[in-house]
Structures are given as C-alpha cells and as structure tokens.
Amino acid sequence: MSRKRFDEMNCSIARSLEQVGDWWTLLIVREAFFGTTAFSEFQEALGIAKNILTQRLDHLVANGIFERRQVRPGVERHEYFLTDKGRDLMPVLVALVQWGDRWLFGEGNEPLRVIDAEQRVQIAPLKVCDAAGREVAPSQLRFRPGPGATERTLRVFEERRSKRRAASIQ
C-alpha cells in the first residue's frame, strides 16, 4: 500500500503512524527526550546510517515534530529540538515502555524507569479514564464514528454493526 492510502484513511491511528510509525522515527523522538540535540549524537546513540537519519529528521521537521535551530549565528551546524507537537508524543512512548516492560522484559528487569524529575518517583501505569476520572477497563473500550467521520467511515461502522447483530441472532 502506498503512502497515499494512509493519507486517505479517516483515522487518527493511521495518520499518526504515517508521521511517527516506523522504528527509527519513534527512537529518534526517544533520543530527543533523553536530551540529544546534535545530529552526530543521534547517529552515535542509535547506530543509524547518516542518510537514513537525515531523511528521518527532515521528515520530522517537515511534519512539525522537530525544529531545526542553528547552534549559533554564523555557524553552519544545527541542532534538533522537539516542538510542542513532538513533546506531546510522550504518552505514546510511555505506553510503549510500559507494554514492553510488562510483556517483553518483565517485572524487575525493566531497562529504564520513567520518573517525575521533581519528586524523583516512578510514574504509574497509564490508565484510560472517563471525564470523571473513573478508570475504564480495556475490554469496555469501543471505537465509534466521531464528528469528523466520513461517509465511508460511517458505512463501515454500520456494516460491522449489522454483522454483529446477524451473528448474535444466529
């Protein structure tokens, strides 16, 4: 499937993955959260080829996730900083850290901890809550068409509902 199809998908997951959905992209964002700003530091930390790093950083700058700043006036060298949009990816990274810690490394073997810099305490597992702050179990979560749903999205959801109804009658 070409990139174009993802552009057309009326879904925030698909569109988000288009901007941050490959390994390198999210690992570059991770490095930036670690405090890395220089091209050579990203390269060294990730062991990534220069041309691939250039391409990914350009893509991230074009999408407004990083901004490129000159180190000093008159100096050719640039550094890369997360924008607000980029920093807002933190919950995605935290969700990935916690899933990996739980299912791939296991308790007591977590390679990294995510801590509150001020209180020096570890953060809690992410919980999905309703507006009143009540936790919602993952099994209770459902996707439904939103205000930006296209005709196609509405049709797909209607078809799924009919199928489920038919299945429950059988």
Next chain:
Amino acid sequence: MSRKRFDEMNCSIARSLEQVGDWWTLLIVREAFFGTTAFSEFQEALGIAKNILTQRLDHLVANGIFERRQVRPGVERHEYFLTDKGRDLMPVLVALVQWGDRWLFGEGNEPLRVIDAEQRVQIAPLKVCDAAGREVAPSQLRFRPGPGATERTLRVFEERRSKRRAASIQ
C-alpha cells in the same frame, strides 16, 4: 540496521517497536479492536495484499499478540483473536488516537471516538500520573536506568549526565 540490533537494544521502546512498530501491525491490532476476526475481513478493511497480511498475522501470532483459532472442528478456516498481551496494546492505540486527533485532525474533526461501552461516554485524554495519582507534566518526565539496565545502558546514561554537567558549567 538489522533486526538483530533492535533485539540487543536494552530498551522497552525499541523492543516493543520490533513487535508492533510498523504501520500494518498496529492497524491490524486496531481492526481486531473493531471486532474483526476473519482473514478476509482484515484484508478487505485494510486493503492489504494477502501475502503481507499473512506475514504480519504470522508474526503477531508468533509474538503472542494474536491467537489463531479454528472456526469449527473439521473446518480449515481460522480466525484471529487478540490475546491478553495484544489487548494490553490499547493504551498505545489510545495515545496514538489522541495525538492524531489533536495534531492532525483537530477538535471537532475527530474521525473516531473512543468510548466506554457501558457508560456510553467518551474517554478523557491520557494523563501520566505518579503512584499517588498526581498528574506529571510531560516536561517533568525523565528516563533513568532501571533494574534491568545493562552495563552499556548505565554507561550511556553516565556519559549523558557528564555532558549535561559540563554544559551547565560552561
């Protein structure tokens, strides 16, 4: 970089991305949350080539994210269901939905809503909290070596700390 390097990375983000870090993989998981179980339905919904879907589903089954069940004894056809490990990816998807809604579609244009099936209410934005339930601002979050940190991880963090110290003295 080969897959091997990701295996070696002492980081839950890198290891998680190895299992779920391409577009198709997370979109297949998304479809499963929508209620899709049959190969042909995944294929139709995603417009994905059969060979790619087969490969990704095999990978997801091998990693314990989906399980493959025979539709009925004596019937060749199989269906695919999320395991506990797979369902536990919900916060990752929710984090991606909310980021995309905020930065790519914007308020009032959300293609989908994530709701609590019982209360029929929309869920709130994910918040990172400490153990006492206090919200931690993303700017306050830091990564630190955990109990499973390898020598290499510890060294990298020590180097970063020295660099920051040197930079703050200058």
